Amino acid sequence: MRSVPPAFPAAAGAGVQEPALDPVVRHLYVHVPFCPSICPYCDFHVLTRRAGQVEAYLAQLEHEAAELASRYEVELDTVYLGGGTPSFLRDAELGALVDSVRRHLGWGRAENTLEVNPGTVSPARAALWRDLGFDRASVGVQSLNDATLKFLGRQHNAAGAREAVGTLIGAGLRVSGDLITAVPGQPLDADIHGLVELGVDHISAYTLTIEPGTEFARRGVTVHEDDERAGFERTEELLTAHGFARYEISNYARPGQESRHNLAYWQGRTYLGLGPGAAGHYPVAQGGAELTSRRTNPHLHGWLTGARGEAEPVGPEDYVTDALFMGLRLRRGVDLTDLSRRSGLNVPERYAGAIAANVQRGLLELDGSQLRATPQGWWLLNRVVTEFLEG
Incomplete structure (x- = not known):
């Protein structure tokens, strides 16, 4: 059964400003x-x-x-x-x-x-x-x-x-x-x-x-x-x-x-992961480039000894590509204004090239600040998000 949150893509990032994220x-x-x-x-x-x-x-x-x-x-x-x-x-x-x-x-x-x-x-x-x-x-x-x-x-x-x-x-x-x-x-x-x-x-x-x-x-x-x-x-x-x-x-x-x-998950909210193999996406102190952290617990035998996965800090660019990877799975897509507020990056400006290229190919559509995948874009979503990772 499809229950464990999918793995996140990785990207390098640097901070711009402190975002306003829910600490709860x-x-x-x-x-x-x-x-x-x-x-x-x-x-x-x-x-x-x-x-x-x-x-x-x-x-x-x-x-x-x-x-x-x-x-x-x-x-x-x-x-x-x-x-x-x-x-x-x-x-x-x-x-x-x-x-x-x-x-x-x-x-x-x-x-x-x-x-x-x-x-x-x-x-x-x-x-x-x-x-x-x-x-x-x-x-x-x-x-x-x-x-x-x-x-x-x-x-x-x-x-x-x-x-x-x-x-x-x-x-x-x-x-x-x-x-x-x-x-x-x-x-x-x-x-x-x-x-x-x-x-x-x-x-x-x-x-x-x-x-x-x-x-x-x-x-x-x-x-x-x-x-x-x-x-x-x-x-x-x-x-x-x-x-x-x-x-x-x-x-x-x-x-x-x-x-x-x-x-x-798809809207990029934080959540706790409890149990062996569970993934969590956690809030952290809002200083520097660190927005959230993510961690996946080890499998049962290691977990039973008290072992926990290493926390991976998520910087602004990581946060944005995570949010796009997950949010573009939704029919309503991602609000780029809201994502800019949460990440501290000017997302439409930072990823203008990737957005324009995929809109031109018919894989994404931009309606005001709302970015959505088309049916063809859904089918090729991994390819679409890879362009943001490389942008």
């Missing part, structure tokens, strides 16, 4: 690395549970939550439990995790999401998750075709996915369904129609990507660019017809049902 952290990502099995396409930090590991994880999570609370001013709007499979935790384990977060960091006032594997859902568990304070479930449906699910190495079948989504909606949770596209032999139209008919209000549609080191890479599985592009375009066509709006490259929602937590 309002978003928390918690990484739960445990899964019942490892999917052949997965390259996240995940592992199957062993005796004593979850207990050690929960004890260290308590320690890290207290540490974060002592270092940052925290007023949470959103909490997101990703993985891994957070719903794979036993009821008492998940309750202990939530209790640690609440005692040290509080709880989200606007949205609290639990990533869910369909095979872990029951009416009693869905009610418990709601009682613990989760109001949104992100469900790893991936497909509603049994042959496709078998190819993807999923343990649930289509009937189980349908039942799980219905149970979660019946428990009063907002439900987002994950869908993987460009899978060989996948009946994409049927998958999309079926997911919509289940009543979800949000769909995350990701192209199957073969990452180095995964089981699919070892098997030599390939995804053809023509299939990627066809799935990319057909998904938008069908979901738009069903009343969903594409508000980010891979995410669609009914009006008002966008993921508030993920919007924080």
Whole structure:
């Protein structure tokens, strides 16, 4: 499931003036690395549970939550439990995790999401998750075709996915369904129609990507660019017809049902990363060229010993290219006036060449101070942002 924030691009930078950024952290990502099995396409930090590991994880999570609370001013709007499979935790384990977060960091006032594997859902568990304070479930449906699910190495079948989504909606949770596209032999139209008919209000549609080191890479599985592009375009066509709006490259929602937590990533907000492999983007003292810092925790074994990733200072130019890399994923794009205020750089002036070149190519459009990617620009976004990095 696509839960861990993507890696940031790197750039060199120098400061111009002190920006006015919110010093309060309002978003928390918690990484739960445990899964019942490892999917052949997965390259996240995940592992199957062993005796004593979850207990050690929960004890260290308590320690890290207290540490974060002592270092940052925290007023949470959103909490997101990703993985891994957070719903794979036993009821008492998940309750202990939530209790640690609440005692040290509080709880989200606007949205609290639990990533869910369909095979872990029951009416009693869905009610418990709601009682613990989760109001949104992100469900790893991936497909509603049994042959496709078998190819993807999923343990649930289509009937189980349908039942799980219905149970979660019946428990009063907002439900987002994950869908993987460009899978060989996948009946994409049927998958999309079926997911919509289940009543979800949000769909995350990701192209199957073969990452180095995964089981699919070892098997030599390939995804053809023509299939990627066809799935990319057909998904938008069908979901738009069903009343969903594409508000980010891979995410669609009914009006008002966008993921508030993920919007924080794409809008360049600061957030805490809690747990092994979790990434965080942190506020720092507003002096010199340092705007924020980012850090990714080590994997479980190192994290359990108290190791933390090295903090990487983010200067103004880093901050701008990060914001463009993430913000141009959004349909509404990036407000360059606001980005200039936050970064301390005159963004339209500093990146005038890259902006003009990509507008001329039809990859970006500039409407006043609002810079947006066109549909073709979305498809070539990495190439677009590289020009800003090199500018």
